[in-house]
Amino acid sequence: MLRVLLLGVLAPAGLGFPASSGPQPRGSQCVEHDCFALFRGPATFLAASQACERLQGHLMTVRSSVAADVISLLLSGDGGDSQRLWIGLMLPPGCQDSGSVGPLRGFQWVTSDNRTSYSRWARPDLDPTPLCGPLCVAVSAAMASVPGELSWEEQPCTAEAEGFLCEFHFAASCNPLGAAANANVSGTYITPFGARGTDFQALPVGSSASVAALGLELVCAAPLRGASEARWDRATPGAWDCRVENGGCEGLCNLSAGHPQCLCPAYGALQPDGRSCSVRGAHSCQDLCEHFCVSNPNMPGAYMCMCETGYQLAADQHRCEDVDDCMLEPTPCPQLCVNTQGGFHCHCYPNYELVNGECVEPQDPCFGVNCEYQCQPLGQANYTCVCAEGFVPSPHDPHRCQMFCNQTACPADCDPNNLDHCQCPEGYILDEGSICTDIDECGDGDCPGECINLPGSFICTCGPESALPGQAGTDCKVIHSDDDGSGEPPASPAPSATSNPPTSGPVHSGVLTGISIASLSLVVALLALLCHLRKKQGASRAELEYKCAAPGKEVVLQRVRTEPTPQKL
Secondary structure, three states, X not given: OOOOOOOOOOOOOOOOOOHHHOOOEEEEEEEOOEEEEEEEEEEOHHHHHHHHHHOOOEEOOOOOHHHHHHHHXXXXXXXXXXXXXXXXXXXXXXXXXXXXXXXXXXOEEOOOOOOOOOOOEOOXXXXXXXXXXXXXXXXXXXXXXXXXXXXXXXXXXXXXXXXXXEEEEOXXXXXXXXXXXXXXXXXXXXXXXXXXXXXXXXEEOOOEEEEHHHOEEEEEEOOOOOOOOOEEEOOOXXXXXXXXXXXXXXXXXXXXXXXXXXXXXXXXXXXXOOOOEEEOOOOOHHHHOOOEEEEOOOOOOOEEEEOXXXXXXXXXXXXXXXXXXXXXXXXXXXXXXXXXXXXXXXXXXXXXXXXXXXXXOOOOOOOOOOXXXXXXXXXXXXXXXXXXXXXXXXXXXXXXXXXXXXOOEEEOEEEOOEEEEEEOOOOEEEEOOOEEEEOOHHHHOOOOOEEEEEOOEEEEEOOOOEOOOOOEEOOOOEOOOOXXXXXXXXXXXXXXXXXXXXXXXXXXXXXXXXXXXXXXXXHHHHHHHHHHHHHHHHOOHHHOOOOOOOOOOOOXXXXXXXXXXXXXX
16 A cells, blocks of 8 residues: 655635735645645636646546555645545546546546546446546545545536645655754744645655744755755755754854854765765765765765664764674574674573574484384484393394393293293203203204304304315314215115125124223213303303304204114114
8 A cells, every 4th residue: 555644734815825826726746756736716727727737736646545645634624525626537538438437437637648546426337328528536525435535527628626636756854843952942944835834744846944933944955965865955054053054064063152053073074055065085985984985976975874783873964883683683503692793692491402593302212113112312313222231132133032041051031921822032041940941052963073062052163075174163164075086975785696684683882881880981971061161151252152143053942852762673
């Protein structure tokens, strides 16, 4: 929606307008740089249009609801009667179909266009009666469908309305005279289109101001150095009273000499008007500003200082001072802010970390980890899976646990609800009393070479007849070969035709005695080995290997050993 800026207020009816200047405005309002004035008195459309043009304006164009609201304000200050007022809308000669030519029904503004976003016709849109010009438009509340709302009425242009509305455009405007603190200064103003008064919010270029108490006469002049606002000025050079608009000085207004005097900074020189300052030729633009200087190529000597990011112009408009970013609202940091020259740093409270400009609590590294038993954090980013006593992480899957024992005997892992269901680590066998006992793989004859039994495993040094002679492992297979290199065992020679089968006879008693002694010696050796393994339970852990370290180790869950039976005689 168009922003409305009320630049003027209703001029008092008691203030007269010179007879030679035309009709007297009864009030004025402005929207941005377009000012509107109400004039009373009977006039035809042509007479009203000429009166506005003599004041450097034209009849009012009501293109939006904002302009319609301005008319309502003007009428409310003038008594708000329902008399007709001309606006700048007319229908050229000829007839038009009112339903087929858009919201203006073929009418045109006095600016020779038909652009509009607003219309308020008193005549219904569905009226089939064609409109034939020339016709002109007046606003009135007499035929409005809504009380207090103004409607548009078609009237013969030669008819007389009770008044008219003028529109004026200005490039810039001045604020009312500014006074220093504790200074009671009031002025009387006259606008270029004849409105007079003491209470204005803004005055268009060309307006005059009179401060009778100080004998001061000023004029609203066009802006200098590319500024958007106009300025109060006068033809007489030098400063005026410093209490009004800083005496007109661009620099400082000084009263120490007994009369107002304008002073310029050291880098500027006072202009002939006694109020403006210019850059001395000995300095370049960049020498005048602490950070950056921007010259105005259209106005020699005009410049503007700018500062780097994080700084702002000081009061002298040339130096740059640091902006305390931490004092801004809202604060630029989520928790702690430390200001620096031209910038700032953000910090977080203890146990928080800064992530993408936000202070967040560090995420638990064990969050979402699928450890079988328990997860243990390692710092803020890493973790490790730990297992219960008697278990270690699996080498192939560290998230899972497997039973472990590095001694010759360990307690079995039994189901508390079913004590008969127990498990032992690999390389152990369940013994009496829910104890897992190491299996002696060396006693099983699995190693054709030198064998060393370990808790849960064994090491075999392969013999010369194996595939890996002299190497340690758990798979020392013997290579068999025949004379012809076929790899098959040689066939038994055919018996001789003349040989007779051996005669069977009774076994000698010495043979039976040897067999018995050998069996007894084997039993004694096994018992000695078992005692030796029991004593190894207190050996150093460093001398033992992890029970599953040897690849390809056979899993022995239960083994039934039988003694050889002597042959009967």
